[in-house]
Amino acid sequence: MTKKTVMTPEDMRRTLARIAHEIIERNKVLGHLVLVGMHTRGVPLAERLAANIASYESLSIPVGALDISLYRDDLASLELKPIVQRSDIPVSIDGKSVVLVDDVLYTGRSIRAAMDALMDFGRPRDIQLAVLIDRGHRELPVRADYIGKNIPSSRDEEIQVQLEETDGVDEVTIIYAPAPKEAP
Amino acid sequence: MSTLRQKEAPALPKNPDATAKTPVWRHSHILDVDDFSPQEIELVFSTTDAMKEVLSRPIKKVPALRGKTIVTLFYEPSTRTRISFELAAKNLSADTVHLSTSASSVTKGESLIDSLSTLQALGANVVVIRHSQSGAPYLAARYLEASIVNAGDGWHAHPTQALLDLYTIREHKGKIKGLKVVIIGDILHSRVAHSNIWSLTTMGAAVTLCAPPTLLPAGLGHEQKHFPKVSLEPDIERAVESADAVMTLRLQRERQQSGLLPSLREYVQLYQLNESRLARAKPDALVLHPGPVNEGIEISPGVAHGPQSVIDQQVANGVAVRMALLYLLVGGKSI
Numbered sequence: 001m002t003k004k005t006v007m008t009p010e011d012m013r014r015t016l017a018r019i020a021h022e023i024i025e026r027n028k029v030l031g032h033l034v035l036v037g038m039h040t041r042g043v044p045l046a047e048r049l050a051a052n053i054a055s056y057e058s059l060s061i062p063v064g065a066l067d068i069s070l071y072r073d074d075l076a077s078l079e080l081k082p083i084v085q086r087s088d089i090p091v092s093i094d095g096k097s098v099v100l101v102d103d104v105l106y107t108g109r110s111i112r113a114a115m116d117a118l119m120d121f122g123r124p125r126d127i128q129l130a131v132l133i134d135r136g137h138r139e140l141p142v143r144a145d146y147i148g149k150n151i152p153s154s155r156d157e158e159i160q161v162q163l164e165e166t167d168g169v170d171e172v173t174i175i176y177a178p179a180p181k182e183a184p
Numbered sequence: 185m186s187t188l189r190q191k192e193a194p195a196l197p198k199n200p201d202a203t204a205k206t207p208v209w210r211h212s213h214i215l216d217v218d219d220f221s222p223q224e225i226e227l228v229f230s231t232t233d234a235m236k237e238v239l240s241r242p243i244k245k246v247p248a249l250r251g252k253t254i255v256t257l258f259y260e261p262s263t264r265t266r267i268s269f270e271l272a273a274k275n276l277s278a279d280t281v282h283l284s285t286s287a288s289s290v291t292k293g294e295s296l297i298d299s300l301s302t303l304q305a306l307g308a309n310v311v312v313i314r315h316s317q318s319g320a321p322y323l324a325a326r327y328l329e330a331s332i333v334n335a336g337d338g339w340h341a342h343p344t345q346a347l348l349d350l351y352t353i354r355e356h357k358g359k360i361k362g363l364k365v366v367i368i369g370d371i372l373h374s375r376v377a378h379s380n381i382w383s384l385t386t387m388g389a390a391v392t393l394c395a396p397p398t399l400l401p402a403g404l405g406h407e408q409k410h411f412p413k414v415s416l417e418p419d420i421e422r423a424v425e426s427a428d429a430v431m432t433l434r435l436q437r438e439r440q441q442s443g444l445l446p447s448l449r450e451y452v453q454l455y456q457l458n459e460s461r462l463a464r465a466k467p468d469a470l471v472l473h474p475g476p477v478n479e480g481i482e483i484s485p486g487v488a489h490g491p492q493s494v495i496d497q498q499v500a501n502g503v504a505v506r507m508a509l510l511y512l513l514v515g516g517k518s519i
Binding site: 075076122 | 227231
């Protein structure tokens with residue numbers, strides 16, 4: 001098993017600063033913006049982006065949290081069922097521009113589930129996607145509007161995003177572990 | 185003749201790994217709460233929190249159990265429990281079928297095993313059973329591939345009611361551990377009381393029982409190997425003293441006819457939860473009742489509808505708790 005750091009705390013700070021600026025640039029009317037983080041690590045990322053936007057534009061953007069467990073397409077085949085966490089969308093999203101925030105974009109299936117979940121909360125004007133890492137291997141026609149870093153990866157690699165709020169440290173690492181044969 | 189083979193009784197995996205990040209859910213059936221670990225009950229609580237949020241949305245439906253079939257098989261009348269299960273299943277997008285025994289082949293003498301065999305052949309994923317015989321759901325679990333949920337069996341257990349009672353208490357008190365919970369009434373014949381005693385003590389509450397001696401299980405109060413430790417206090421005023429929650433039980437009128445009570449009037453005099461007795465509990469004590477309520481018998485109308493009563497919230501929380509349990513049973517791996 002090998003481990004390589006691809007994003008340091010300083011890198012992460014700058015990346016989130018850039019994404020916040022891009023969101024401001026793209027959305028002329030910031031009053032219509034809602035940031036929605038996907039459980040677990042999307043939530044603190046959304047909060048940091050909102051804090052950045054607030055400091056650049058002195059405007060506070062509502063931040064929500066979304067759990068997609070109940071919308072997953074692989075629910076029936078998972079060995080361990082996901083722990084359902086509470087979703088919390090603080091404002092009506094009708095007619096709003098919603099920016100979904102997640103740590104890693106991979107197959108695109110979580111984003112599909114998240115969009116289905118959002119639609120049950122209302123009818124947003126549009127949905128945009130911000131991710132810290134895009135690692136490729138899409139299985140659905142999904143692309144991100146804001147990308148922290150592209151990391152072309154192999155399926156044997158694991159991209160581990162750690163955040164101060166959830167893991168005590170800001171860091172992104174690639175862990176290479178060639179498919180271990182699990183003992184029966 | 186039944187086409188079903190009896191399955192080997194699947195033993196629950198021992199020692200759930202308490203250190204694992206993901207709490208281990210070990211149950212493929214919900215028969216009683218006596219084999220639930222505190223971690224499992226906490227997982228039910230946190231999942232219920234998420235389900236309550238779903239119920240607060242404009243569209244109260246999520247696709248988690250799409251394609252699953254849930255059958256409610258009720259050999260005893262019930263309104264709230266059956267409707268609660270049905271709504272829970274529908275909110276999770278499962279298909280539900282209700283089999284009422286008065287309108288089915290049961291009236292032609294079909295046995296429980298044969299009815300279950302038919303449900304299995306029709307592809308039920310979950311069978312919710314209410315039966316007047318204690319242990320009927322256990323029998324079903326031995327024969328059926330589907331997950332069995334006990335919605336009340338005889339005098340034995342009513343696990344989903346107990347979990348919704350605990351959830352309602354936790355919602356108000358923030359915890360269960362260390363609370364004094366008093367259960368008043370016909371403990372002997374109450375499956376709700378039995379399941380509550382198990383789950384409350386598992387979560388660290390101190391349970392006090394208050395009932396006429398004829399309506400208490402024999403041997404309580406002594407050290408018991410197969411029953412949780414509870415306190416007995418036949419005097420209702422002493423029993424509710426500084427309680428955090430008081431639960432009264434429905435008194436079946438048959439109890440008097442069968443000679444277990446001298447008269448209803450005496451029961452009301454000695455065991456009814458009324459305003460003056462409730463005043464001895466903590467000022468913020470909760471009043472619970474599993475329903476249906478006999479107003480004026482086990483509880484006075486003023487208490488049943490008073491500010492401390494959470495009886496309606498119990499019913500509302502029932503849907504969310506049952507959604508959580510159905511998700512935990514069949515939401516993960518397919519069966």
